[in-house]
Amino acid sequence: MPENEFEKKVSSEMQQLKFKPSEKVWLRVEERIRKKKKRRVFIIIFLLAGLALLGYWQRNNLFGEKKNEIIKTEQQKENNTKTSEQANTSATIKQNTETTKQEEINTTNDKTVNDKLTDDRSVIDKKDIAVSKNKIDKPKDKIKDEIKVKPASQKIKAEDEPVVSIDVVSPNSQKKNAANEIKNKDTLDVKTNPETIVKQDEVKQPEVKPLDNKIDSAKAEVIEQEKIVTEKTDTLLKTEPTKELSTSIVKKDSSSKKWKWGLHLTPGISSLNDNISFGGLKSADAFNYQSSVGSGTGATAPRQRPSDVKPGFAFQAGVFAQRHLSPRTSLSLGLQYGFYSQRLGIGNSRDSLLDNSLLSNVADADGHIYNAGGDTIRYTNRYHFIELPLRFQWELNKSKTKPFVWSTGFTVGQLIASNAIMYDTAFNGIYYKNKSLLNKTQFSLSTGFSWTIANGKRAQWSLGPVANIHLNRLIDSPFENKRYLFFAGIRTSILFNKKK
């Protein structure tokens, strides 16, 4: 509280002190209130877009899981159908084989069965391995086609596609066929013979009779082997395809969700704005920001206008890691260097002002002071940033080889160096350096499109336009009207595929 009368008098006099402000003040107040609203709307639009994308991705993910479940159910159904069909077929096979066995037994001379058995067994063992390999590598549909059981009466054709064929052939012809089949590993052609029986499973390997075994023993073995073949075929159809397919599906999903890394270079232009529009800074705006009653020092000399700021060259370059969130969406994190600049024309140097007490403590020691107005010197304000961009990408088309992608993201940047000069109304308008007025930490939103130009085995090359708008002021000076950094450029990026 005031100590005595003096303070009371001062207080009462000062409370009554009034001045009429110029009309420009209200105009500027009104303008700034409206602008804030515009910026708010822009941020809300971005947030809504982000939320919509997140929702879409979530929906895609859920749908994707359902789709997988549907596929699996369908596979099981098909397998069940196949198994029942196979059971019927194997019954028929048994009958056919029984008949043919008897015929063959009658025609067989005293040749030893064991030699042939051994030869044929080795041949069929190899084929069996080939069959297993083939099944693991091939998708379900192919396996379905391949595992066909031919009726016993049907003849074997060398060019036939993989087929499980249980047929009666003579020992000599079987040897030839077996040799051909080994060459063609993709074919699955299992033949049975009353004399030469196929061994399908090592665990259930039949005992080989000695040389002096007669036809009766061979006959008995044939029946036994047929059972084994039928069982094996059933087992294959029942279990293996489902397991193999589900494994392949899981493998595909996990491989697509791995992090990949890439490089990008984005040349473009940058400018300073006071809103989201892109363009040069109009000198009149900044000039009107300050009323022209007098200069900052109280002098009445006319004040020099601030120069027009024109967009300058800018670029971003860095590395990023990208990961698929769903088949059509992905997320990328990066580390990049950003260079931004603006060009402006300024007047002659006024370095003598550095000794002036008003500026000596503010302007950089190694800096220069220039007159505002005039176009004597072409000056370029340069800003060097280290940035951490986070981008969300959404493939707009369904092309897997050449996707068209829309991306949106958020970037945090740290200013590491700058030579920027700022306008001040002091001394009838000057430009000088003051790093303390620069906001060193910058937050920005980005958006853009990209087309995949080339998609090779090792890398994927994309090209497209991008734009960044900074959310906080770059220059925190009351004399600088337009203070938000804006960047637009063409982004070219290479995404490296992982070696399989």
Add this chain to the structure above:
Amino acid sequence: MDYNKLVRECLREIPAAQRQLYDHFAETMLGVCYRYTRSMDDAEDVLQDGFVKIFRNLHQYKSEGELGAWIRRIMVTTALNFLKKNSRYNHEFSFDNENLHPIADDNPEVKIIGKELADLIRQLPIGYQTIFNLHAVEGFSHVEIGKMLGINEGTSRSQYARARALLITWLKKNDEMSHKNYRANYHDKR
């Protein structure tokens, strides 16, 4: 004037109400800003920033308090921020810890005229000027000033005493000058 109604309308962002609020307080508030700065340009800048803050934070105003006092407080805070950030003021806006300086003249007999006094206050060093305004005009205690400016209470007292002494000296000189001028004019007329 019904301030509560005016505030409600401003909160609904009715331009006419916003303009009315501005017109009602702008002149007085420019007087406040004028005392803290050294030029009318700067004063208008502070006024502009202050009103932008007022409209953006009007929802925080509680109708129990006086609207004028709330606006005045925002304007003073804006002025202090301006002094801290602005290149022409911030190098002067530092306070050394000083010992208590006794107030020499409790009741000086000086003429105090509004505009004249305001101009003299603006000629004080920025630190003195700020503390004098905060204590003598706004009525803040030295403890409050210390918190606002991040200085000791003693420093605030000391700076205030120096500012007051300087101002009284200048006022006395002004009185003498005006007496001389009056005498000179009187003799000339005769």
